[in-house]
Amino acid sequence: MSDDFISSDRGLPAAHRELLRSFAGAVVPASAEYGVPGADDEKVAADIAASAAGSADEVAAGLAALDTLSKDAYGAAFMALDGTGRLAAATAFRDAHRELAAPLIALVAQCYYRDERVMAALGMEPRPPYPEGFEVEQGDWSLLDPVRRRARLYR
Amino acid sequence: MAAEPVDVLIVGAGASGAAVAWSLAETRMRIVCLEQGGWMNPAEYPSSGRDWEARAHGDFSISPNRRGRVTDYPVNDDDSPISVANFNAVGGSTILYAGHFPRFHPSDFRVRTLDGVADDWPIDFETLAPYYAENDRMMGVSGLAGDPANPPHQPPLPPLPLGKSGQALAKGFNRLGWHWWPSDTAIATAPYDGRDRCVNLGACSTGCAQGAKGSTDITYWPHAMRAGVEVRARCRVREITVDDRDMATGVIYHDADGVEHEQRAHVVVIACNGVGTPRLLLNSRSSRFPDGLANRSGLVGKNLMFHPYAAIYGVFEEPMDGYRGPGLCIWSQEFYETGAERDFVRGYTFECGRGRGAVATALSGMMSDRIPFGIDHHRAYRAMFNRMAGMVGICEDLPEEHNTVTLDPERTDSDGIPAPKVTYRLSENSRRMLDHAVDRGTEVLRAAGAVDIVTQSPIPQGGWHLMGTARMGTDPETSVVNEWGRSHDVRNLFVVDGSLFVTCAGVNPTRTIQALALYVADSMKQRLANLFD
Numbered sequence: 007m008s009d010d011f012i013s014s015d016r017g018l019p020a021a022h023r024e025l026l027r028s029f030a031g032a033v034v035p036a037s038a039e040y041g042v043p044g045a046d047d048e049k050v051a052a053d054i055a056a057s058a059a060g061s062a063d064e065v066a067a068g069l070a071a072l073d074t075l076s077k078d079a080y081g082a083a084f085m086a087l088d089g090t091g092r093l094a095a096a097t098a099f100r101d102a103h104r105e106l107a108a109p110l111i112a113l114v115a116q117c118y119y120r121d122e123r124v125m126a127a128l129g130m131e132p133r134p135p136y137p138e139g140f141e142v143e144q145g146d147w148s149l150l151d152p153v154r155r156r157a158r159l160y161r
Numbered sequence: 162m163a164a165e166p167v168d169v170l171i172v173g174a175g176a177s178g179a180a181v182a183w184s185l186a187e188t189r190m191r192i193v194c195l196e197q198g199g200w201m202n203p204a205e206y207p208s209s210g211r212d213w214e215a216r217a218h219g220d221f222s223i224s225p226n227r228r229g230r231v232t233d234y235p236v237n238d239d240d241s242p243i244s245v246a247n248f249n250a251v252g253g254s255t256i257l258y259a260g261h262f263p264r265f266h267p268s269d270f271r272v273r274t275l276d277g278v279a280d281d282w283p284i285d286f287e288t289l290a291p292y293y294a295e296n297d298r299m300m301g302v303s304g305l306a307g308d309p310a311n312p313p314h315q316p317p318l319p320p321l322p323l324g325k326s327g328q329a330l331a332k333g334f335n336r337l338g339w340h341w342w343p344s345d346t347a348i349a350t351a352p353y354d355g356r357d358r359c360v361n362l363g364a365c366s367t368g369c370a371q372g373a374k375g376s377t378d379i380t381y382w383p384h385a386m387r388a389g390v391e392v393r394a395r396c397r398v399r400e401i402t403v404d405d406r407d408m409a410t411g412v413i414y415h416d417a418d419g420v421e422h423e424q425r426a427h428v429v430v431i432a433c434n435g436v437g438t439p440r441l442l443l444n445s446r447s448s449r450f451p452d453g454l455a456n457r458s459g460l461v462g463k464n465l466m467f468h469p470y471a472a473i474y475g476v477f478e479e480p481m482d483g484y485r486g487p488g489l490c491i492w493s494q495e496f497y498e499t500g501a502e503r504d505f506v507r508g509y510t511f512e513c514g515r516g517r518g519a520v521a522t523a524l525s526g527m528m529s530d531r532i533p534f535g536i537d538h539h540r541a542y543r544a545m546f547n548r549m550a551g552m553v554g555i556c557e558d559l560p561e562e563h564n565t566v567t568l569d570p571e572r573t574d575s576d577g578i579p580a581p582k583v584t585y586r587l588s589e590n591s592r593r594m595l596d597h598a599v600d601r602g603t604e605v606l607r608a609a610g611a612v613d614i615v616t617q618s619p620i621p622q623g624g625w626h627l628m629g630t631a632r633m634g635t636d637p638e639t640s641v642v643n644e645w646g647r648s649h650d651v652r653n654l655f656v657v658d659g660s661l662f663v664t665c666a667g668v669n670p671t672r673t674i675q676a677l678a679l680y681v682a683d684s685m686k687q688r689l690a691n692l693f694d
Contacts, residue, residue, distance in 0.1 A: 033527070042539065112524060120211040147323070
């Protein structure tokens, strides 16, 4: 592992932030069709970097494995690959190192899907659950009628 | 210097500690409860922020090892396919539990007689029935009377709504002619005892900011404290002390600053559940009890039972409830009682869930390869978001002595107290039951219209229920406590939590743990004049 991947309790090193941002962009790119930013969007990436600081060792281990796989399988560091290469390397990384990939994927999912632009595009109100809560319909209680007619089931 | 002795000292302020404290309070005895966790502030629960799903994997994780709060103790569960889930606070694991609130069946107390496995309990369903009812009133249970799979009872509050998910799944069960019923839950569907009604936050398992979910910090404890019980939070008990007559004399504990104290007591009640209770007893070694307190049977820490869980979720073409509403909605006990045609004994309950949050959908989809990386992510994600519903199969585990809680030789908590070590093997009976649950759950989901099925069996993080490690019984050779919770070896020492369980049924245990705690408390009150005879 190179010195670039030594974690810091002052937050992620710049090299980690950039690599994590590139990985996030490969996992969830921007989509004009759905009107959403990518996970490498500046605001989302800043959220990911800030959130990653609490698990810097896990993140460092995952990023190191990603970069090693990229060099071994694709002939270049992850950051040096083009978009197609990054997608292939990120996918291969997830398939080959699921335990190391899981914390990185979790960071991307947690930060991307709480971004207000992404939530709005999904039809969600960009707010926390509390205090307003949500509506859930009562539903059709007559569905219980055949169950009510059943004999006792317990011993 | 030791504090003045109290009449009753309770260790643990969770589901059972709260119930026993409230029940004993009417005696006007001096009662103190020591709890290693603190009081929770509902305003700080994750559902108050958009990062609530992330915090479920951080400071509100169900895993004490992941959470790593100073109020937690580590659990070495490396030698178990199922890891321990718990929470340490006033309210205990009810802070994070989902609030599923089924009762045992009468057959669950007679498994040896009916099915020839494990052991019968020393008490029966009828003995617990009035305590179930009392506990329902205190916890504010919602549900619907008339379930043909359970003895008649009337929950005090109406059931949770079916919602889109409950209706879809109910249609699947109906098409197969299988049982289902709205779940009994400890979630208030109407204002109740100072609690507000559920507003469908959907974040029950990270604490209920609304206060609708019945965690004992807001159900039993306010009543118990008004009746005079003292709760000392952030006090971690290291050991229970005994005299040369084999009577407990009190405890030694550490306060929030790590300072050691002694609290003497005439009666000690342990309410730390299936891992914490054996840990405390095994840490309370003395010349009188070299193998751990109250352990002359050698059974403290043995017969650990989890409920092995299988998760079976479907993807539907039409919208489900998704992130809206409590995860709970309906359950099925079609396969609860032993079936002669099956290749396993005992059974399980299907507990249906409404769906998943936005983050959980992405995570499960990406880790199961159903949501790819790259530009196709968005299309695949939208095919799953708000379109998942399903169930877990919660399987009855059987007691086996090789499944244990012991003391870890190296790991300790922040006060230097040895941590518990869990050793557990999934039995062949459980494996067959899990497989059956996955197959039958898949049938239901297909019948309900699911176009894709995602399964996980067992759920590796699913050690929510910790039972059997200080079992009750009439024979001191084969049990740790007697039929009303008193130690066979130490006549002023009681256990009231899930470690009492002789068998664990195929349902969530909290309602039965609390009914047992009320029953033990009542047994104590009826015998106050000769409690130690």
